[in-house]
Amino acid sequence: MDLPLSRAAVPRLxxxxxxxxxxxxxxxxxxxxxxxxxxxGSVIVTxxxxxxxxxxxxxxxxxxxxxxxxxxxLRPVLPGGAEFPADAYGWIPLIAGAAMTExxxxxxxAAASAVLDTDEDDRSGGVxxxxxxxxxxxxxxxxxxxxxxxxxxxxxxxxxxAGLNLTLxxxxxxxxxxxxxxxxxxxxxxxxxxxxDYLGSFLGLVRAFAEHGADAxxxxxxxxxxxxxxxxxxxxxxxxxxxxxxxGTAEGLDRDGRLVVRDGNGEPQAVAAGDVxxxxx
Numbered sequence: 001m002d003l004p005l006s007r008a009a010v011p012r013l014x015x016x017x018x019x020x021x022x023x024x025x026x027x028x029x030x031x032x033x034x035x036x037x038x039x040x041g042s043v044i045v046t047x048x049x050x051x052x053x054x055x056x057x058x059x060x061x062x063x064x065x066x067x068x069x070x071x072x073x074l075r076p077v078l079p080g081g082a083e084f085p086a087d088a089y090g091w092i093p094l095i096a097g098a099a100m101t102e103x104x105x106x107x108x109x110a111a112a113s114a115v116l117d118t119d120e121d122d123r124s125g126g127v128x129x130x131x132x133x134x135x136x137x138x139x140x141x142x143x144x145x146x147x148x149x150x151x152x153x154x155x156x157x158x159x160x161x162a163g164l165n166l167t168l169x170x171x172x173x174x175x176x177x178x179x180x181x182x183x184x185x186x187x188x189x190x191x192x193x194x195x196x197d198y199l200g201s202f203l204g205l206v207r208a209f210a211e212h213g214a215d216a217x218x219x220x221x222x223x224x225x226x227x228x229x230x231x232x233x234x235x236x237x238x239x240x241x242x243x244x245x246x247x248g249t250a251e252g253l254d255r256d257g258r259l260v261v262r263d264g265n266g267e268p269q270a271v272a273a274g275d276v277x278x279x280x281x
Contacts, residue, residue: 001047005196010072010203012042018064019044020051022071023150023161030073030157040075041203045195049163066167066180068191072096072202074158076210084156088214090257090272093135093149094225095209096160099202100137100145101228104164104181105129107194108139111185127184130230133250133259133276138230141278142179162198166191216255226253231276236261239275246271247279 007013019025022044029038049069074092076084108129127140135147145164152159165173165180166189173179181189205221212219226232231250238246238261248263258270 001045001191003045003192003195005192006043006045006199009196009200010041010043011039012037014042014044016044016046016048018048018050019046019069020049021161022046022049022069023148023159024051026071026073026159027150027152030159031152031155038073040073042073043199044071045069047166047191063168063172066165066172068162068164068166068195070162070164070195070198072160072162072199074160074206075156076158076206076214078210078213084210085214087256088209088216089151089158091209091214091216091221091225092158092160092206093147094131094133094253094257095205095221096147096149096162096202097131097135097137098221098225098228099205100147100162100164100198101129101131102201103194103197104137104139104144106197107181107189108185110193111181111187111189114187128230131225131228132278133229133231133253134257134273139179139184141177143175143177144179144181144184160202164194164198216257222253222255225257229253231259231278235279237277237279238271239277240271241273246274250276 001015003015026044046069048064078084108127129139132138136143137145145162148161150159167182168180209219209221216222232252234250236250240246246261246269248261250259251262252260254260254270258272261269261271263269
């Protein structure tokens, strides 16, 4: 896979014909003797990942050639080289999710335009593409992409992995709540276009965030993420670490990117980590 558009969007991109985990590969080179050759914004991509994983230790498997596993290396610093604040790292998966949400929206819109141009039935009309806090991209409530961010504390480096479903059919889907771009639109997606869109947007948003001192409000990141987040305003169930559960209404994001849920007693609860389900009554 040549990926010329995506290569132009980042300082370094390596496509692997097959690998166990792109996150593991990127972590190894980021901490290895040739780390200087892998600058901020470097990317490893494959369409055949055999040992992928998601949040909470879940495995992530897909047929060869039907998905993209994408890992991006971030070495964020503030202007002048000042250290990136620890409480700002919580926004990075949200920024990645926002960038992927927009890229998926653009690809769905492009497919709809192409179908209309050929006078065929348009299967992409009327779909809703949104970010589910903290890092899933949903199309009409079906998951098309998941994101897993990993911090390397010793180097304050972040590896952001994303798994995007491109051409999975109904028999390939890992869960009943999953989908793919092709299932949504009825046409094969342009893999390089959607990848380049995601990478360019993601790195641009990270740059804007850093340039504003990692302030999500002044950088516009908070509004950008909130505007794309379908979780906000929804009734949710949050499975919290330790087995606890929180039911309530997702009202917003706080300054650290935590989800603010108003519980049944009317009290706001800030959630830093948890598995969110959108409830439908």
